[in-house]
Amino acid sequence: MENDNITIALAGNPNVGKTTLFNSLTGTRQHVGNWPGVTVEKKVGTARHKGRDITIVDLPGTYSLSAYSLDELVTRDYIIKGRPDAVIHILDASNLERNLYLTIQLLELDVNVVLALNMYDIVKNRGDTIDVEMLSKNLGVPVVETVASTGEGIEELIDAALRLPKEGIERYRPFYGEDLEERISKVMDVLGGDDKVTPRFPRRWLAIKVLEEDKEVLKLLEGSEVEPKLKRYMDGVGQNTELELVNRRYENVRCVMSGSCKLSDGGMDPSDMLDKVVTNKYLGIPIFLAMMWAAFEMTFKVAEPFTIMIDKFFSWLMVLITENVGNGTIASLLGDGIIGGVGSVLVFVPNIFLLFLIISLLEDSGYLARAAFVMDKVMSRIGLHGKSFIPLLIGFGCSVPAIMACRSIEDNKDRIITILSTPFITCGARFPVYVLFAGAFFADSEGTVVFSMYLLSILMAIVSVILLRRFIFKGEKSPFILEIPPYRMPTMRSALLHMWDRGKMYLKKAGTIIFLGAIIIWVLASFPPGVEYGSGDSFVGMIGKVLEPLISPLGFDWKIAVALTLGFVAKEIVVGSLGTLYGTGENDDLLRDQLRNDPSMTPLTSLGVMIFTLIYVPCLATVAIIRKETNSWKWTLFSILYSMSLAWVITFVVYRVGLLLGY
């Protein structure tokens, strides 16, 4: 392989370390998680190795090369159509049998394969042994031991990939038994009569896919000369061919492994011990609740000193501007508008970053995959499986990546239900609204009230799934298969990188959308000339009063109407616009006082504001990603109307019941 443009694809089962290897090779910082399905589309980067430029392609994790889910299709299509110079197949060395199933399929595709036995440290720690040379000889491909997280073996791996193809070594050819081999030969003979589709693929692989009744392959062959012949032949073949092929592939795996692997019987390791408890049928859910509560308690308490420091900084800046800028209008624009609007959002940066740090630690450790497993029982009762729980969990950070994570859900109905329900999970941007109102009206139990909003958001997602399953997407849920990764020790570097990657979006918004929003709100609150800033006579007041009748049944006045309307763009704007409308600028303590003193605001209405904020559309970016992922305006509009209606109805019920109960 001496050409200048070398492309190496990284393939493998989910959660075996492909993205860790990709980051290590390319110096990028793609998101890595300790659960299956983090990479949902291929990522491309470049690396330089011993003076040669290499294009590295990170493919979504797949267990097989069938066409059951979008990520499997992305991987298969790239390997077949992209024809990379080499495919590095990364295997979890501690779980070899399951991983080699994909190797067998890659070998069928006639691509240059190098095997990376990753996480080799786990194998050693367990006391297991793998005879790497024998495995390499059995398969006829190079095999290298690696630990991607520490960089061990990566040099040797790339060297091996660049040396491909190795001449003179016979690669392993899976044998499916006489009966199946005869069927494969027959289909290959039939395919020989086609000169359009067949020449683009390895004929044996194509024949196997035809026997598996692979939808994508059959679609390709539609209208070809051989289609009628194939149909006639397939009608005479039994229905269990796919299952037979799967079983035979596993037999091939066992044959390849024989003699090269020795497992120790060293008993339970710490990962197994923890799993006995955190996935226990009685303790699993209480432990999950305890972990979530601790996460939110930390988000509040540990962030507090940093919040105080930022608050003090903006107060100082505000005084500096007021004292030194002579022009009243400019001072108001800088102080009330920009610092007030942007500052009121930035004081929540410590909370948001800490929340993301905790989510990263939970994710990297492997606990979130257990949470999905534990919650599967609850999820299956409402008609979804545990796999849908992972996007819902990511939704606690941001709805956009959460909706993208739905790609790993094979069944289209389940995927759409999860996409439409994920926005109900409370994202980081809604958090400041809860903190503001909980702090103002429920100061003694602020953490508990905010935690309750998170519980309510889970409940809302569940209710949404039930409604959608019962009335729109009728039918049974698809079966749940989730690989539970081993626990890993999270590293602070990795967790901080993930925190920064997710949190910087928040900072970026503060510098762009929120900055712009703050100026627009200031203009609307300051004009027409001569009006009191943010009063009912200003433009913002006029807009609010037009909207007021729509939300007055919920107990909200025009100021809340304006804040919620602007919050459609981004939820962070809600707090900033309230700061402007109440004339408190960035000082959230003062804003809390003003809210408490506002006769139209009561603990009940503040609860209503939090609930409405929780349920209605998170932001424009979420709407855009729903459109992209569903590829449908119908579902996008449905999502907006659905969440707005639910927000209105539920807030109305809470408010009216509250009034009846005397609150």
Added chain:
Amino acid sequence: MNTEIRRKSIYSAGVGGVYLSFGLVQFVFSLGVGTSSLRYLNIDDNIFGGFIMALIGVVFIFALERMRRDDVEGTAFQFSGIFLSLLFAGINLLILGADLLSAALEGGSLELLGSISPIIYLGVLSLAGLMLWKDEFSLNRLSRAGA
């Protein structure tokens, strides 16, 4: 029951009993039924804190119950109980540090001894357990997460 299992059983029974009792007392406090004579133990009225201590206690009790049946899973439950108690002690210690810093920034002060909650000081029991069985319970056997 061999000597090692007997030692582990006694430890699980003792530590589990303490956590469960403290958790239940804190839970009762959170319902407004105060037993002021126990306040010197820094038991507050945080319902979730009580729930977590009781939960840790139950994990140790599960360990005891399995060890009595000579089930190898007993050790797994004991290890998990130790792990959870140290995890939550660590989290609460971090929160205590943040509270002290916040109080200093606001110009106030916080009484350190009065702020050390049971979930923190009971962690000493688990730390002792970890020291006793450190080879068996070493987390160093876990691989590191990738970046």
